[in-house]
Amino acid sequence: MKQFFTTTILLTTGLICYANSERLTKRMHRVDFSQVFIDDAFWSPRLKNNAEKTIRVCIDQIENKTGRMRNFEKAAIPEGPHSGIFFDDSDVYKAIEGMAYSLVNNPDPLLEQKVDEWIAKIAAAQQSDGYINTFFTIQEPQNRWNDMDKHEMYCAGHLLEAGIAYYKATGKRTLLDVGQHMADHMMTLFGPNKRTWVPGHEEIELALVKLYQVTGEHKYLEFSHWLLEERGHELGKINVRENIPWDKRHYQDIYPVKDLTQIYGHAVRAMYLFCGMADIDSYIEGTGYMEALNRVWEDVINTRMYITGGIGVAYMSEGFSEPYDLPNFQAYCETCASIGMVLWNHRMAEASGDGKYTDIMERSLYNGVLSGISLNGDRFFYVNPLASHGDHHRQEWYGCACCPSNVCRFIPSIGNYIYGTSDDALWVNLYIGNSAKFKMGKQNVEVEMDTQYPWEGHTQLTLKKKLKGNLRLHIPAWSKTFEVCINGEKAEYKQELGYAIVSHKWKAGDQITIDIDMPVEYVYADPRVKEDVGKCAIQRGPIVYCAEEIDNPGIFESMQISSTTDKWQVKKDNMLNGIYRITDGNYNLIPYYSWDNREPSQMKVWIDNK
Numbered sequence: 001m002k003q004f005f006t007t008t009i010l011l012t013t014g015l016i017c018y019a020n021s022e023r024l025t026k027r028m029h030r031v032d033f034s035q036v037f038i039d040d041a042f043w044s045p046r047l048k049n050n051a052e053k054t055i056r057v058c059i060d061q062i063e064n065k066t067g068r069m070r071n072f073e074k075a076a077i078p079e080g081p082h083s084g085i086f087f088d089d090s091d092v093y094k095a096i097e098g099m100a101y102s103l104v105n106n107p108d109p110l111l112e113q114k115v116d117e118w119i120a121k122i123a124a125a126q127q128s129d130g131y132i133n134t135f136f137t138i139q140e141p142q143n144r145w146n147d148m149d150k151h152e153m154y155c156a157g158h159l160l161e162a163g164i165a166y167y168k169a170t171g172k173r174t175l176l177d178v179g180q181h182m183a184d185h186m187m188t189l190f191g192p193n194k195r196t197w198v199p200g201h202e203e204i205e206l207a208l209v210k211l212y213q214v215t216g217e218h219k220y221l222e223f224s225h226w227l228l229e230e231r232g233h234e235l236g237k238i239n240v241r242e243n244i245p246w247d248k249r250h251y252q253d254i255y256p257v258k259d260l261t262q263i264y265g266h267a268v269r270a271m272y273l274f275c276g277m278a279d280i281d282s283y284i285e286g287t288g289y290m291e292a293l294n295r296v297w298e299d300v301i302n303t304r305m306y307i308t309g310g311i312g313v314a315y316m317s318e319g320f321s322e323p324y325d326l327p328n329f330q331a332y333c334e335t336c337a338s339i340g341m342v343l344w345n346h347r348m349a350e351a352s353g354d355g356k357y358t359d360i361m362e363r364s365l366y367n368g369v370l371s372g373i374s375l376n377g378d379r380f381f382y383v384n385p386l387a388s389h390g391d392h393h394r395q396e397w398y399g400c401a402c403c404p405s406n407v408c409r410f411i412p413s414i415g416n417y418i419y420g421t422s423d424d425a426l427w428v429n430l431y432i433g434n435s436a437k438f439k440m441g442k443q444n445v446e447v448e449m450d451t452q453y454p455w456e457g458h459t460q461l462t463l464k465k466k467l468k469g470n471l472r473l474h475i476p477a478w479s480k481t482f483e484v485c486i487n488g489e490k491a492e493y494k495q496e497l498g499y500a501i502v503s504h505k506w507k508a509g510d511q512i513t514i515d516i517d518m519p520v521e522y523v524y525a526d527p528r529v530k531e532d533v534g535k536c537a538i539q540r541g542p543i544v545y546c547a548e549e550i551d552n553p554g555i556f557e558s559m560q561i562s563s564t565t566d567k568w569q570v571k572k573d574n575m576l577n578g579i580y581r582i583t584d585g586n587y588n589l590i591p592y593y594s595w596d597n598r599e600p601s602q603m604k605v606w607i608d609n610k
């Protein structure tokens with residue numbers, strides 16, 4: 001990646017002031033997962049399942065059970081008909097991104113050969129002008145770039161993310177070149193003094209920033225910024241599909257993005273929009289985006305988010321209704337939206353160093369995201385309700401398969417979210433066992449982490465090399481007390497924005513232990529959430545618990561709990577691939593993420609108060 005330098009560029013859209021290097025060094029920078037080798041009792045089996053099951057399911061569905069790969073073969077000719085939905089190409093790209101991430105820490109020549117095969121077919125389907133989208137090439141070539149809700153830029157964004165991931169994993173750049181050619185094609189048509197465009201489904205915005213990062217070409221940043229600025233000016237002529245009462249709110253095209261105060265419309269689109277805004281704000285000064293994102297964040301967290309970190313309530317629009325409208329049986333909470341919450345909150349934490357974002361990232365990760373994949377890694381939830389009559393089950397795949405392919409690319413990149421670096425500190429955001437080697441400024445950092453998280457709050461960090469700088473350890477908001485020791489001696493620390501800042505003259509071999517208490521906690525909803533009045537939920541550490549009928553036969557319907565009289569015990573159990581269950585000898589609660597992995601059963605997160 002090229003070094004960024006202070007510069008000012010005049011565009012026809014106005015004066016853009018690139019962030020100077022001082023501003024960029026004050027941020028928390030992410031440590032890429034490729035430098036973090038996960039070795040963890042909780043996460044390693046999930047990475048293994050992703051490599052051995054989830055990726056296989058995606059390959060089988062894309063090649064054999066659906067026409068997704070065949071669509072690329074047809075587009076190369078071209079001949080019809082196209083099979084599936086107009087945005088199905090994106091699932092292929094997301095699966096490639098997942099395979100690329102998996103290859104980084106699990107080299108697999110046969111898998112790499114498979115990706116190469118796919119990439120050759122994708123490259124052959126690209127038109128000579130750079131355009132690539134199998135639906136339009138096969139089915140409606142005359143309608144290219146005619147309807148802003150037809151996801152052409154959405155698919156292009158996922159193509160770019162896949163091409164960049166595979167290039168970084170293998171050094172092979174064919175798919176990156178295909179993506180860049182498509183990006184250049186789009187920029188011949190759209191931009192200042194050219195055609196306007198407001199993508200109906202965001203994604204391209206954040207992908208163009210990644211393309212800038214890998215190529216060093218500012219034009220991609222500028223194009224992303226331009227796309228964001230086009231929103232909310234009555235410019236978007238998105239053809240609203242017949243009989244669906246969606247308006248510009250659905251596409252986040254109602255206000256200029258810098259003026260946003262609330263979240264609107266489709267949840268996943270909103271998440272990708274916010275990621276793109278945060279990315280652009282990190283490079284371009286004076287956008288007003290971070291101020292807008294902070295306003296929107298307050299709206300989301302205080303009035304629209306479930307205890308699981310899931311968002312989006314409306315089935316029809318996959319989006320939002322009124323504040324505090326958070327029904328349990330009808331909760332939509334698309335898995336992709338929870339993944340989006342992790343992606344967005346991670347960016348907010350990087351920009352601000354504020355642990356309140358890390359808290360939400362952790363909440364969405366351990367609950368809303370993990371519930372989206374079965375314990376065996378081969379079945380998926382699209383919708384993640386907080387209560388079930390026993391009729392909601394994981395599926396092998398979905399016609400609209402955004403969630404399975406999103407899980408496939410998210411899980412192997414979990415290492416992205418653990419560490420951060422800034423000028424004066426090494427940040428620990430999540431406690432996941434790993435060994436890592438990376439740069440912090442000019443220093444080479446080598447560190448190992450051992451932890452029993454998320455079941456126990458004990459973590460040991462070992463510095464394998466001496467370190468100059470502070471440690472900033474995330475202390476989750478659910479924690480009431482914690483202790484930090486250096487080589488067995490209680491350490492002094494300062495607390496700032498949800499992080500314990502530990503200063504020390506660090507040497508190689510230093511061991512830092514962090515003990516965070518993990519009591520069983522009762523959580524009450526805001527009284528304006530009608531469905532949860534008179535109810536409470538149980539959380540321990542980052543894990544939200546639920547009751548399944550199968551563990552509470554005959555008493556499920558009448559369950560009542562009380563924070564004043566209950567005496568809960570926490571029991572390690574081999575059931576459900578190893579969990580800590582919570583029991584009072586009568587009732588049994590399991591982690592929410594693990595529900596619906598046995599025979600059909602009723603389920604609830606919110607339980608009546610005594």
Ligand SMILES: [Zn+2]
Nearest residue numbers: 334336402403
């Ligand atoms: Zn989805």
